[in-house]
Amino acid sequence: MPPTLLRRPLAVAPDPAVVFGALARGAESAFWLDSGPGATTGRSYLGLPVAVHRCRDWSELYEVLQDAGSADPEPLPFAGATTVNPESLPSADADTSPRFRLGWVGWLAYELGLPDAPRPTDLRGDAAVLLRVDEAVEFDHDTGTVTLLALDSPTAVDWLARTATTLESLPRGTAAAPTGPAPTLEARPRHDYPAYAAMIEACKATIARGDAYQLCLTNEFAVDVHPDPLETYLALRAASPSHHGGYLTVGGTSLLSSSPEQFLAVTADGRVRSKPIKGTRPRGAGPVDDALLVRELAASQKERAENLMIVDLVRNDLSRVCALGSVAVPTLLEVETYPQVHQLVSTIEGILAEGRNGLDAVAACFPAGSMTGAPKRSAVHTLAALEGGPRGIYSGVFGYFSRDGALDLAMVIRSIVLDDHGATVGAGGGITALSEPVDEVEETRVKAAVLLAVLGAASPEPVGRSAPTLPLASAAPREHAKL
Incomplete structure (x- = not known):
């Protein structure tokens, strides 16, 4: 039989940042899947791994997730299929969010790619990294409770007791947030702005040819x-x-992400959900500006067209692994508001077909259409030729694969990667026939700005351009692509 999941609620609810500092500061490998400061919904998980697995391709990824370990003779859900009876599923308004029952946490780099595509030879780092997790701390932000999770083992009860004592004695209140250094450094773009503008024109030419x-x-x-x-x-x-x-750190590589986008979530009973983002506006200076920006985003023909194209792409991807007729779009072109931005989000759902599991859904949808464009296969090859180097962890996904077959993966966007070479930040945008190179160049600068500022850096100024400015509600409508 698989090991039992032990749970120990804490008598208090310490701040996640305080807990992570107490348990994982200085650890060679650690994870924190974070719903953000002051979160009132969702769940956060953090902890230390018992093992690290590095994968070069999809076959190795499947092998790791199918291996239950020598102490667990039962196959895990990713080794076989999730069989779902649609009649037994909970109602649509029930809590159908996946939960982490321990298992694996990690990232899949963009160049893990299409399952049948060759790997690039110049990829820096691993195509995928998974941390095996047998113990973790769960923060349920809906209820304000904190629970320790551990797989039953000879050491589990002792770990639960020791960790509870440590965490219940931590100082109350939230951790003070540090600020980034003053911006004294200049970031080096892989492609300077004239070169990037030329790449945008090349994209438009590809689109004009119908490719x-x-x-x-x-x-x-x-x-x-x-x-x-x-x-x-x-x-x-x-x-x-x-x-x-x-926050994921593995050896000398760390991923620091403020991602707003869910790539794919799968529940243990086989419900699948993807929430691609296409379309972004900054928050306004006040309520009036804010409302105008929401209306501008909702009415943008370019943003709506981009979002619809990705919705169709995700529907097609999910139809390869979901039961016939189960793929649906419950929300289309919905504006969601967050502390810094408004975003145009659609939700695509389905039910896994008999003989399929959550990892099959990931393979069917990876890399995310919101990071490739459409059609996906030709877009991947066109972009690889234009960009001239691997994206690495950026544009990939990160999150967890639970032992019960559930998973929840976010897009690696709005993220910083740190390694022995320094820091890198990726940014870009969706190019269509209507794209203006000067606006798309500016868009990459705006999207990278907060990430670079945290590093004490700024992107170089384009020749003949002033510092980037966000659109004002009183200005003429301006099209923005998300990435």
Whole structure:
């Protein structure tokens, strides 16, 4: 039989940042899946792994997730299929969010790619990294409770007791958020702005030939800096709070993310959900400006068209692994508001077909259409030729794979990657036939700005351009693509 999941509620609810500092500061490998400071919904998880698995391709990823370990003779859900009876599923208004019952936490780099595509030879780092997790701390932000989770083992009861004593004695209140250093450094873009503008024109030419409908072009900004990863993440979550944030450190590589986008969630009973974002506006200076920006985003023909293209792409991807007729779009082109931005979000849902599991759904949808464009296969090859280098962890996904077959993965956007070479930040946008190069160039700068500021850096100024400005409600409507 698989080991029992032990749970120990804490008598108090310490702040996640305080808990993480107490348990994981200085650890070689650690994770924190973070719903953000002051979260009132969702769940956060943090802890230390018992093992680290590095994967080069999809076959190795499947092998890791199918291995229950020598102490567990029962196969795990990712080893076989999730069989779902649609009649037995809970009602649509029930809580159908996945939960982490321990298992694996990690990231899949963008270049893990299409399951049948060759790996690039110049990928820096691993195509996928998974941390095996047998113990964790769960924060339920809906109820305000904190629970310790552990797989039953000879050491589990002792770990629960020791950890509860440690966490219940922590200081009350929230941790003070550090601020990033003064911006004294200049980031180096992989492609300078004239070159990037030329790449945008090349994308438009590809679209004009009918070889693509949309191409999600990206750039990378490098900074020669080696900051403390946890302090940098705490500064990032304060500057750019998000409901799908995360901190993962593995050896010498750290992912610090303020991602707003859910790539894919699968419940243990086989419900699948994806929430792609296409369309972003900044928050307004006041309520009137804010409301105007919401209306502008909701009415933007360009943003709506981009979002619809990605919705169709995700529907097609999910139809390969979901029961016939189960794929639906319960919310389309909905504006969601967050502390810094308004975003145009759609929700696509389905029910896994008999013989399919959550990892099959990930493989069917990866890489995310919101990071490639459409059609996906030709977009991936076109972008690889144009961008001239791997995206790495950026544009991939991160999150958890639970032992009960559930999973929840976020997009690696609005993120910083730290390694022995320094820091990198990716940013870009969806290119369509209507895209203007000068606006798309500016968009990458605006999106990278808060991330670079946390590192004490700024992107170089385009020749003949002043500092970037966000659109004002009183200005003529301006189209923005999300990435």
